[in-house]
Amino acid sequence: GENVGLHLPTLSVQEGDNSIINCAYSNSASDYFIWYKQESGKGPQFIIDIRSNMDKRQGQRVTVLLNKTVKHLSLQIAATQPGDSAVYFCAENRGTSYGKLTFGQGTILTVHP
Amino acid sequence: DAMVIQNPRYQVTQFGKPVTLSCSQTLNHNVMYWYQQKSSQAPKLLFHYYDKDFNNEADTPDNFQSRRPNTSFCFLDIRSPGLGDAAMYLCATSREEEQFFGPGTRLTVL
Numbered sequence: 171g172e173n174v175g176l177h178l179p180t181l182s183v184q185e186g187d188n189s190i191i192n193c194a195y196s197n198s199a200s201d202y203f204i205w206y207k208q209e210s211g212k213g214p215q216f217i218i219d220i221r222s223n224m225d226k227r228q229g230q231r232v233t234v235l236l237n238k239t240v241k242h243l244s245l246q247i248a249a250t251q252p253g254d255s256a257v258y259f260c261a262e263n264r265g266t267s268y269g270k271l272t273f274g275q276g277t278i279l280t281v282h283p
Numbered sequence: 284d285a286m287v288i289q290n291p292r293y294q295v296t297q298f299g300k301p302v303t304l305s306c307s308q309t310l311n312h313n314v315m316y317w318y319q320q321k322s323s324q325a326p327k328l329l330f331h332y333y334d335k336d337f338n339n340e341a342d343t344p345d346n347f348q349s350r351r352p353n354t355s356f357c358f359l360d361i362r363s364p365g366l367g368d369a370a371m372y373l374c375a376t377s378r379e380e381e382q383f384f385g386p387g388t389r390l391t392v393l
């Protein structure tokens with residue numbers, strides 16, 4: 171069935187390295203994507219979003235890349251810090267006008283000092 | 284400054300004993316969602332309200348019900364909790380495309 175999935179369930183990096191978290195989606199009707207960060211015991215927190223008419227969007231230390239040809243989404247975190255350790259979820263909006271989302275599997279990012 | 288508030292943060296109930304989880308929001312968003320999240324898994328949408336219209340996901344068990352008495356509040360009722368219902372329950376809101384999440388309620392079933 172259609173889903174949003176992640177290639178790597180865990181990612182370990184050293185402090186200061188750049189991190190790349192990947193996500194594959196299969197619904198070509200999806201037109202809006204969000205990356206969420208979820209720390210242990212907390213709700214998901216918005217990081218960055220991107221619309222399907224864009225292929226790149228930058229925030230503070232984070233960049234989201236969207237490749238619609240291969241239905242792939244990635245989150246890049248520059249100069250990763252221990253505070254970035256969390257689970258990262260991608261989520262897609264499959265064309266609704268409001269915020270109903272379908273979540274991907276999640277990637278656990280661990281940053282070692 | 285809280286936007287989506289969930290109470291309680293931790294809830295313990297007994298097998299088969301009804302339990303209600305609460306969510307409130309100060310964002311005046313018209314859509315409210317309830318998710319179930321088990322350990323190391325993605326949030327799973329149970330249902331959502333678009334204004335007063337209730338939208339149940341096809342695979343949500345009948346054991347889970349919801350009420351939305353007004354724009355600000357939404358409740359999740361678990362009629363007969365089983366051990367498999369132990370999870371984090373997340374409430375979220377949206378007006379447009381971004382969802383805002385509460386901190387969640389951790390439910391333990393004894």
